[in-house]
Amino acid sequence: MEKTHLGYLENMDLLTIEAQILDVLQEKENTIMVLNQTIFYPQGGGQPSDTGIIKGPAGIFRVNEARFVDGVVKHIGIFEEGTLKGGDEVQCIVDKEPRALYSRIHSAGHVLDMVVGILNLSWKPGRGFHFPEGPYIEYSGKLEGIDLDELKEKMTDLSNKIIQKGETTRVLFIDKDKMAQYCHFVPDRLPVGKPSRVVLYGDFGVPCGGTHVQNLAEIKQVVIRKIKRKGDTIRVGYNVVK
Ligand SMILES: [Zn+2]
Numbered sequence: 286m287e288k289t290h291l292g293y294l295e296n297m298d299l300l301t302i303e304a305q306i307l308d309v310l311q312e313k314e315n316t317i318m319v320l321n322q323t324i325f326y327p328q329g330g331g332q333p334s335d336t337g338i339i340k341g342p343a344g345i346f347r348v349n350e351a352r353f354v355d356g357v358v359k360h361i362g363i364f365e366e367g368t369l370k371g372g373d374e375v376q377c378i379v380d381k382e383p384r385a386l387y388s389r390i391h392s393a394g395h396v397l398d399m400v401v402g403i404l405n406l407s408w409k410p411g412r413g414f415h416f417p418e419g420p421y422i423e424y425s426g427k428l429e430g431i432d433l434d435e436l437k438e439k440m441t442d443l444s445n446k447i448i449q450k451g452e453t454t455r456v457l458f459i460d461k462d463k464m465a466q467y468c469h470f471v472p473d474r475l476p477v478g479k480p481s482r483v484v485l486y487g488d489f490g491v492p493c494g495g496t497h498v499q500n501l502a503e504i505k506q507v508v509i510r511k512i513k514r515k516g517d518t519i520r521v522g523y524n525v526v527k
């Protein structure tokens with residue numbers, strides 16, 4: 286099947302886009318829309334899926350979840366009105382509020398990465414969980430000899446200073462071998478010889494495919510909930526304050 290063009294990679298702020306339905310599939314009880322392009326962020330990289338609607342000439346489809354499968358974004362949901370078919374020109378509309386919250390939570394994770402760098406903790410970033418229910422990011426590194434309450438306070442304080450100062454999010458598409466100029470950490474899993482997206486705040490770059498706030502000030506406020514060791518990893522739990 287033709288790969289879905291991922292419109293959100295180029296423009297994370299676009300909440301509506303025109304597209305064409307390539308196929309309408311039925312997989313067990315799920316109805317699935319496949320489009321030539323999408324701005325629905327499919328769940329991945331620790332960020333929840335976008336929700337919203339796909340509106341066509343003879344129907345409205347509610348997208349409850351978008352999933353990325355072998356280059357194709359599957360929009361899973363139900364018809365709210367009428368029906369839609371392959372070839373239809375449609376309008377995609379992403380639900381604004383959940384997307385804004387997910388982008389704030391996800392971007393706050395990058396602020397914590399910056400703070401870890403500023404504090405010279407020598408932790409290597411790992412997995413992130415950027416759902417509204419108890420977001421956290423994981424690192425590998427040392428916790429021994431660190432006063433965790435003090436660190437928690439310091440991280441909260443520094444994060445909020447960065448957020449208050451504000452910084453515009455920039456996006457670059459660059460090859461893995463050039464990323465070290467922009468990024469403190471380049472994961473092995475990135476493809477070679479094919480540009481990947483780097484998200485930049487000032488001179489702090491992160492290879493990342495998620496959606497982000499336009500300016501760090503939009504995060505508003507961050508609170509570090511806890512810092513603890515879990516197996517081989519350090520887990521930093523946080524919240525964004527409404
Ligand atoms: Zn990101």
